[in-house]
Amino acid sequence: MKNIFYLAIAILGCCSTASCSDGEESVEKHSSITITTSTDNIVLPSSKNAQYAIEFETEANWKVSTDVDWATVSPQTGKAGSAKIALITKEPNNTGLDRTGTLTITADGASPESLSFTQTTSEVLMVKQSEFDVSYKGEDIYIEFATNVEGRFKLVVYSDVSNWITAINNEMNTSALIEESFGLRIQPNNTRDERAAVFQIYVVDPEQTDMVLMESEKIIVYQQGEPAATSTDYSADKQVRKVQSHTIGNGVPIVMMGDGFVDTEIAEGYYDRVIDRAVENLFTEEPVRSLRDYFDIWAVTAVSTNNAFGEGYSTVFGSVVDSSGSSEIYGNTETVLDYIMSIDELNDIAKVEETLAIVLLNTSVYAGTTSIGHRINGEQMSNFAVSYCPVIENLNSETFRVVLCHESLGHGLAKLLDEYSSEYMGSIPVTQINTYQEFQSYGWAMNIDLSGEEDEAPWSHMLKDSRYQGKDAFGEKLGLYEGACMYSSGVWRPTEESLMNNNKHGFNAPSREAIYKRIMSVAYGESWTYDYEEFVTFDLAHLPRPDDSKATIQSKRLPAPHFTNETLWIK
Structure with missing residues (x-):
């Protein structure tokens, strides 16, 4: 209605004192998005459901979204005026590295506002494969893991397997995010019985080797038994x-x-x-x-x-x-x-x-x-x-x-x-x-x-x-x-x-x-x-x-x- 009002004034003025040049364009006012909370360093902890509150004002309806699948916002839409949203982590950060994303706010007639945010990593000890099925013939297997924990690493076993499993290597030192493996040599199984062993990777304090700082999930190694044989000669029976x-x-x-x-x-x-x-x-x-x-x-x-x-x-x-x-x-x-x-x-x-x-x-x-x-x-x-x-x-x-x-x-x-x-x-x-x-x-x-x-x-x-x-x-x-x-x-x-x-x-x-x-x-x-x-x-x-x-x-x-x-x- 503002444009119509200004036009009416111009017409009246023309009749009494002056005229306006043909082709004069009307002036259109744009809406805006104003962030009212500090967003210079948005950092969320490594846990799931961690939240960070963001407040802003707009003169039009708005929408908000993120460019990563591990974070979301709530609510995601709203009307003009003051708004408050929560940036929420959908899962823990077990990647071993900090990760970043971008939150974008859009509103009708306004330039988008983009905010960067970071989720810190937790200390992790991740096993690539937790179950192994080994043939009765035996083979070498590798328990691959990734970690960002500083310490000394050991592979421990919950039973005596010395008669059928040999460690190719059994300890290492690290001070950064690594991808490593423990090698195990599985000997042939000369019985018909399946056998199994349960392992875990322990992180121990380099100075106090009895102090366990972190342990991995259980790792199970199954080995098949030899195929069954069948008799063809029963002449010795009941001797x-x-x-x-x-x-x-x-x-x-x-x-x-x-x-x-x-x-x-x-x-x-x-x-x-x-x-x-x-x-x-x-x-x-x-x-x-x-x-x-x-x-x-x-x-x-x-x-x-x-x-x-x-x-x-x-x-x-x-x-x-x-x-x-x-x-x-x-x-x-x-x-x-x-x-x-x-x-x-x-x-x-x-x-x-x-x-x-x-x-x-x-x-x-x-x-x-x-x-x-x-x-x-x-x-x-x-x-x-x-x-x-x-x-x-x-x-x-x-x-x-x-x-x-x-x-x-x-x-x-x-x-x-x-x-x-x-x-x-x-x-x-x-x-x-x-x-x-x-x-x-x-x-x-x-x-x-x-x-x-x-x-x-x-x-x-x-x-x-x-x-x-x-x-x-x-x-x-x-x-x-x-x-x-x-x-x-x-x-x-x-x-x-x-x-x-x-x-x-x-x-x-x-x-x-x-x-x-x-x-x-x-x-x-x-x-x-x-x-x-x-x-x-x-x-x-x-x-x-x-x-x-x-x-x-x-x-x-x-x-x-x-x-x-x-x-x-x-x-």
Whole structure:
């Protein structure tokens, strides 16, 4: 309306005093954008959702935008007048470098206003690849990372991988943003089992190498196992080899057999080497070590279709390692009995009822289970047991040795129960108490107490014997320690640690007594009567002692026992 007003004045003036020249142009006023806050140095921190407030005035409707995808503004449009917007970071700056962007304000009829802004970087340690899948043949891999942190860098691993992973380089120094890598040489995997290792990159203080300043995300290396083999020749199946004959008593029968061994492994002698190593492992712990001459040991060859376990594979005894993480093993007891009957000397049901069968799995996984509670001949409970144990880690592994002794000698031979506990299991339920009391009526489970009273414990006679007072060679003291059979309360064990607890310190005195009783009762039958003083004389002469040739290990905790039909499975 301003232009119309000025035109009317001009017309009136022309009539009275003067005239205007033709072609005179009207004057148009432009709008503007005025920034009212300081914008000389807009710096936002490295975090997500960091904000910076900007105020301005315009005489027209306006819009605002940024030229980067990691920042935005709110609001993005508005009407003439005073306005306030927030510049917001949409993500943290983990690039290792400061980054910049431009914010632009536009309004109708006004020249745009552009403002530069910066988001500072955070200290970062970024891994390019966090998972690696490596062939069983092995290869070199490189863990690439980028960082702007000043310090010393180390690659750490959460388990012992020295037998299959070698570091090509393991530390470096840096003081600027770098892109580097740690090299790892993955050796060939000669087993059928997948294996894995977990790594992290640590930034440590150059002056205090124990002080961790930053750590990367977890890096996992998986390596496949060898492809499974398939048998074509089953002629060696059920062949019997006498490994050892007793020289004292009537013989305590042990039958060894393997599951998941194919014809070629049997033909080249690996099957026999596994059996022979397992036999030697059995006689490393007292009192069995000193009573070896009482045992008869047979090996029965079992030719499996495949040397791998799980879906799609077939093995003689159908052994299955529980995939839920419990480390339990299930097998076919009827097939085990069938292979035992291949031994002419055990074609007597009474001998089979006293037999310990040991099934060795051709896999390196950590697992172990023993089944007891078999009624082979009618309603009468037998001492027959089947222990399943993989060749854990490798044939010469200490873990293989102690788990085999725990399962076969502890659970299988003497029917001992586990002495470890878990705080998550709580108090032992009444139903389990009733089961274990029934076991003790058979002379089993003599290494646990359900009363909490020294006078009622199965080893009460030892607690009163001065010869079993004080600490033993491992520093263990006989007593009542609450927690056993996985339960943290309501059940007691004889010592703090033992082979039936964390697979160390050998068998404690009550367990040695139970093993001794079992061996002697089988070797001499009903003619034998237990004499406590005879046992003490023997025991004190053959006490277990620390052996530098055996590594002390901490075993994985195994789950609580459970029933399958009439069989109790013990881990």
